Amino acid sequence: MTERPNRHADICTGCGARLQTESADKPGYVPAAALDREPVICQRCFRIRHYNEAASVAVDQDDFLRLLAGIAQTDSLVVHIVDLFDFEGSLISGLQRFVGANPVLLVVNKVDLLPKGTNLNRLRNWVQQQAKQQGLRIVDVIMCSAMRGIGFERVVQALEQHRRHRDVYVVGATNVGKSTLINRLIRDYSDLDSELTVSRYPGTTLDAIRIPLDDGKAVIDTPGIVYPNRLTELVPRRVLQALLPEKPIKPLVYQLNERQTLFIGALARFDFVQGERQSFTLYLSNALKVHRTKLERADELYAEHAGEMLAPPSKAELEEMPAWTRHSLQAPKGKKSDVFISGLGWIQVNGTSGAKLDVYAPKGVKVLIRDALI
Structure with missing residues (x-):
């Protein structure tokens, strides 16, 4: 890994992650050729700032759980994105004990992959039952396809309904479509005068991206958790x-x-x-x-x-x-x-x-x- 002098430039000024040049899918990645820029920001923050696009990064389970540990002390809405095609593999086990009393909105992505004619109401009931068995207390279940834009307006409505002027933490495993959904929020709501207006510019928090909202709160995009029990x-x-x-x-x-x-x-x-x-x-x-x-x-x-x-x-x-x-x-x-x-x-x-x-x-x-x- 390319080393830098021990100064504040070791840390991304956009998200607070420690800069590194080896792994593009890990927090803090910056191409070696960009290390001399001022200020130095990671590639993920650069893409949000200049291209209105969030990149997908991942952390292992222990690092992710340390990141989650502080959410219980906040007053936030937690949006847990899961992959319907890999439901049990992408559901974060034990999430409730980390988020405390904060409400959890379960966004079930990739419904477009199921055969045409599938009963979405039955699917929603199935998801609610499975979440209950996992000990997850949820305020709502939203079925969507971030890739196809199916149900995305319902996701935004649910955020408006349940956020109540709080920060929003978005959590999920790798490959569940989390970044796709975040990108749609940034692209579709960055220039609108609504409660969910977001800025193109990331704030500062360790290993996560803060996307400011117009009321002073933020959507906080956390890195994807890697579950090795998924093929x-x-x-x-x-x-x-x-x-x-x-x-x-x-x-x-x-x-x-x-x-x-x-x-x-x-x-x-x-x-x-x-x-x-x-x-x-x-x-x-x-x-x-x-x-x-x-x-x-x-x-x-x-x-x-x-x-x-x-x-x-x-x-x-x-x-x-x-x-x-x-x-x-x-x-x-x-x-x-x-x-x-x-x-x-x-x-x-x-x-x-x-x-x-x-x-x-x-x-x-x-x-x-x-x-x-x-």
Whole structure:
């Protein structure tokens, strides 16, 4: 890392983060060629100031929790942005104990990725129930797509309704669309005479960006938290493009007998170990390929074709990733359920007679059974 003399220029005058030249996706990044500018500001602040655009940065879990620790002592509205496509993987566990009595507005992004015709009211009820199970006390749930602009006016209305002349802390994991939503606030409301008018200029706070509002308060954009139990944090960058869908998902339906297996590239394996013949619906990025085989041939197929027919990732990329671990699951009787694989998507168990399942995914990736989302 390029070192600078021990003086105030070591700190970004825009956000207070310590300047560094190595990691563009971490707080305080500044290109080495820009170190001689006065004043010195990080690239993230530079882009807000000159291009009206917030860049995405990330911190690890410990650093993020230290940043959150002070919110409980403030009188603020907390906006928690989650990714509907990776709900359990992007929900900040234990958020309530950090924010204290401050109200939490849950903004559920990427609803545009779900199949057309999906019932948004049912989705909203599902989200409320899941948030309650996680111990999160929320004042409202807003369904939106920051990328497509769907529901964005409702987000602004909710901010106006619940802010009540307080600061707004925006928190979320990486890749949930937090910066996209912040950018829409900056772009669409920077020149309007409304309560949510924002300035192009960042204020000063450690590892976060303060975007001033016209009443003297601010929207505080915190860095994204990195959760290593999401597949999106473990795959090489090239594979990430295939994992993150950009268009509405086209569900894949498979009728399976027991002891049949589905491979999702070389990213995960789904074994229907025992149960009545039934259908399973896969909600995944359209860029991923699925292969079906018999359970007794699954090990052999993977050994021969991982990284080639079963891809992504490639053979070389597989060597960079953790080995698979098995998760033994039981789909309950009497209702539909999802097998959720964080960062990849989910597989809906359409039958209600129960099923014994094994799921293989890279070690550390969150895998669980939940009530069906759709």
